[in-house]
Amino acid sequence: MGAAADRGCRVGAVGTGTFALAAAGLLEGRRATTDPRHTRELAVRHPGVVVGPGEEVVADGPFLMSAGVLGGKDLWLRLIEEMHGEAVAREADRRLFLRLPERGGPQAVAVPDPGGADVIGPVIRWLERELRRPLTLADIAAHAETSVRTLSRRFRSGTGLSPLQYLLRLRVERAQQLLERGDLPVERVAVLTGLGTPANLRHQFQRLNGTTPGAYRAAFRSIVTMFTQDDEDYAG
Structure with a gap:
């Protein structure tokens, strides 16, 4: 992970995945977040990490962290927006769907992409x-x-x-x-x-x-x- 960050890659962690970044020594002196139920544990285990409770997504340098699985969606959308712009991120948000557990079940409805139709x-x-x-x-x-x-x-x-x-x-x-x-x-x-x-x-x-x-x-x-x-x- 550190080598990837040194190459200029962005590194993301969802929920308690932040513990892995902290254990690797990548978050010393950096802001971070994790699942709200584990922010105190993160702060105790890694006192050099500045834990931000209540923040859904935290970005510090090449590292992005979300407070939980639902915040993870916002994290990935933020990455998409940084790389491809707001319009693409917005459409990605629209097209994210929930697969229902029943075998052969339908997907949640997605709104068609208006593409470059700026007029509408x-x-x-x-x-x-x-x-x-x-x-x-x-x-x-x-x-x-x-x-x-x-x-x-x-x-x-x-x-x-x-x-x-x-x-x-x-x-x-x-x-x-x-x-x-x-x-x-x-x-x-x-x-x-x-x-x-x-x-x-x-x-x-x-x-x-x-x-x-x-x-x-x-x-x-x-x-x-x-x-x-x-x-x-x-x-x-």
Whole structure:
């Protein structure tokens, strides 16, 4: 790891993986983070390391560390952004998917890449901010200051979807994020994503993902639990 860093490589550690960097003497005098449950242990074992509790991602020199498996996603996205720019990192974030544990199970929905279609980029960003609103095709065209026909042609060219199909995928993707990151009831998730009712959320989620919101949340948590246990086993 040290040789790689000396060659100019970036070195990342997720959760208790920081202990390996510290044990190799690579973090002396540097800032670092690890799983919140083990920050005190890291500080005691390696007093020369400046441990930053509560920080999801810490970068010091060539070394990047995250506080846990979920922070690891932010770490890798940060690396992607440094190497390839914000637009690529943003699309990578969109395309990260959860594989459900059932054999042959579907993947989580991914929003198509708009690519270089800069003309619809501002419209897409506006849609992301306005997901809660009951938007119509006419509303989107009015914001874009273009005709419905022109708007639809540009979306088809840039994404392969109509504006409303793209909006629906954005909403389901946002629902996935809310289900992954919190305990909000399905009723609240439906409101925050603009899908309106739990019944509509379940219908659209099932149609695009092949599973229910509840099953998706349970699958995600089982994977997080598995990785968390791996972290604990390593630290022990």
